[in-house]
Amino acid sequence: MPVPHGKCEKRMVAFEFRCFPKRIEIPVGVRGQPLHACQMSPRLAAVLHRSRIRVLGDLHGRKVGDFAWQRNCGFNTLHELDSLVRRVQSPAENASRAGKATRSHRPPYRAVALRRRLGEGRASHRKAATEASFTIPKSVCEVRFDELPTTRRLASVVRSIGARTLGDLNGLSAHELLQCKNCYWHTVAEIQQLIERAIAGEFDAERIEESKAAAELLTLLEQGMAKLSRRQNQFLVARIRGLTFAEIGRRFGLTRARVHQVTVKALDTLRKTWGPRVPRLLDMVKRRLSLSNASELTPALLEQWVGESSRCLRLSRKAHVRLIAELDADILLSTNRKFLC
Numbered sequence: 001m002p003v004p005h006g007k008c009e010k011r012m013v014a015f016e017f018r019c020f021p022k023r024i025e026i027p028v029g030v031r032g033q034p035l036h037a038c039q040m041s042p043r044l045a046a047v048l049h050r051s052r053i054r055v056l057g058d059l060h061g062r063k064v065g066d067f068a069w070q071r072n073c074g075f076n077t078l079h080e081l082d083s084l085v086r087r088v089q090s091p092a093e094n095a096s097r098a099g100k101a102t103r104s105h106r107p108p109y110r111a112v113a114l115r116r117r118l119g120e121g122r123a124s125h126r127k128a129a130t131e132a133s134f135t136i137p138k139s140v141c142e143v144r145f146d147e148l149p150t151t152r153r154l155a156s157v158v159r160s161i162g163a164r165t166l167g168d169l170n171g172l173s174a175h176e177l178l179q180c181k182n183c184y185w186h187t188v189a190e191i192q193q194l195i196e197r198a199i200a201g202e203f204d205a206e207r208i209e210e211s212k213a214a215a216e217l218l219t220l221l222e223q224g225m226a227k228l229s230r231r232q233n234q235f236l237v238a239r240i241r242g243l244t245f246a247e248i249g250r251r252f253g254l255t256r257a258r259v260h261q262v263t264v265k266a267l268d269t270l271r272k273t274w275g276p277r278v279p280r281l282l283d284m285v286k287r288r289l290s291l292s293n294a295s296e297l298t299p300a301l302l303e304q305w306v307g308e309s310s311r312c313l314r315l316s317r318k319a320h321v322r323l324i325a326e327l328d329a330d331i332l333l334s335t336n337r338k339f340l341c
Contacts, residue, residue, distance in 0.1 A: 022063070023061055023062065023063055024059045024060060024061065024062050024063065024064065024085050025060065025089065026056050026057055026059055026060040026085075026088060026089075027088070027089065030056050030088055031055065031056055031057030031060060032055055032056075032057060033055060033056045033057075034054065034055055035048060035053060035054060035055060035056065038056070038084060038088075040080065040084060041077070041080060043072060043073075043077055044077050044080050044081055044084070046072070047067055047070045047071075047072065047073045047077060047081075048067075048081075050070055050071070051067060051070060056088060059085065064078050064081050064082045064085070065078065067081065068185045069185075072184075073184070073185075074178055074183070074184045074185070075175065075178035075179070075185075076178075076179075133171055133172060133173040133174070134169045134170060134171070134172055134173075134174070134191065134192075134195065135170065135171075136166050136167050136169060136170040136195060137199060138167075139199075140166055140167075140195070140198035140199060140203070141165060141166060141167025141170065142165055142166075142167065143165060143166045143167075143198050143203055143275060143276070144164060144165050144276075145158050145163065145164060145165065145166070146164075147203075147272060147275050147276045147279070148194055148203065148272060148275050149194075149269065149272045149273050149275075150190070150194070150272075151187075151190060153182055153183075153187055154187050154190050154191065156181075156182060157177065157180050157181075157182065157183045157187055160180055160181065161177075161180060166194070166195060166198060169191065169195075174188045177191070197275075198275070202274060202275065202277075203274065203275025203276060203277060204277070205275070205276045205277045205280040208277070208280060208281065208284065210284060210288070212309075213281050213284040213285060213288070214281075214285055214288075214302060214305035214306050215305070215306045215307070215309035215310075216277075216281060217278065217281035217282065217284075217285060217324070218302075218306060218309075218313055218315075218320050219309070219312070219313070220273075220274050220277060220278055220281070221270060221278070221320070221323060221324075221327075222313060222314055222315060223273075224269075224270045224273035224274065224278070225237075225270065227269075227273055228266055228269060228270070231262060232262055232263075232265065232266035232269070233266070234252075235248055235252075235259055235262050235263050235266060236263060236266045236267070236270075236323075238251070239263055239322070239326065240315070240319045240320075240322040240323045240326065241319060241322075242322070245259045245260045245263070246259075248263075267326055267327055270327065271327060278327070282324070282327060282328045282331070285297075285324065285331070286328065286330055286331060288305070289301075289331070297321055297324065297325070297331055298321065299316070299317035299318045299320070299321050300317075302317045302320055302321055303317045
């Protein structure tokens with residue numbers, strides 16, 4: 001799932017600027033120096049090339065954090081760029097790049113002091129990054145990652161550090177996360193977004209009223225469908241309107257297996273869009289169905305449960321019955337076949 005713009009974006013920009021707050025200053029004498037003459041990793045070279053940086057002077061006035069939005073540019077790449085800028089700014093580097101004929105006879109202890117200052121600069125950046133740590137309130141500490149709408153990249157990162165709940169990230173710095181394999185700025189932003197949504201109560205499954213469970217479930221499902229990709233939404237709408245996987249495949253020029261794969265992924269995303277709320281609401285609907293005199297879930301029964309809230313719903317009750325049946329195997333078994341065909 002892509003990270004949306006908004007508060008999450010602002011937090012990520014603020015974090016970058018705390019790590020690399022100063023603007024880059026390139027000495028006048030080396031601004032015309034081509035980048036290929038500088039020693040750097042292929043990853044950093046690709047990032048600068050995509051940013052249309054051809055000579056060192058193109059970096060003047062920009063910030064290292066500005067490049068965080070480039071693809072494949074993580075904290076280590078930004079740190080390498082910062083180190084490159086510091087080398088360019090050092091007197092010894094400037095002297096060599098300016099084409100001075102005489103070698104610098106700077107005493108060795110001056111070179112040691114210079115390296116020490118560079119090391120202190122890197123340490124200050126790392127300290128600034130360490131201070132930007134996650135704070136998880138107790139009210140959302142028990143929310144599990146396997147119940148949340150996470151990307152595969154984030155799921156891999158939290159699995160690699162052994163985090164199972166949001167509370168496991170409490171006190172962990174963004175810098176520490178960025179050291180994990182395949183963890184980039186957008187992964188940090190995704191975590192921050194999940195924390196904000198959890199604090200806002202979007203994943204709270206404890207405050208659900210039994211009498212309003214059906215209406216809330218249908219509302220959340222329709223809102224979740226709006227967040228799906230275009231293809232996932234098309235396949236899922238076609239499915240709950242009664243088409244088979246083969247019929248959907250013929251309509252879109254795909255195989256039945258591919259349609260089934262996309263639909264299963266869409267249903268899994270739909271279950272997790274609101275954290276544990278949708279699974280909890282499905283359980284409440286099953287419990288209410290077992291306690292009622294009805295032996296199966298029907299559009300009429302669902303309409304009765306929803307009441308006046310049905311005016312705000314876009315899909316028909318028959319489509320809702322099919323969607324609920326697709327999401328829960330137990331409800332599927334107790335649903336009349338004529339409502340699924």
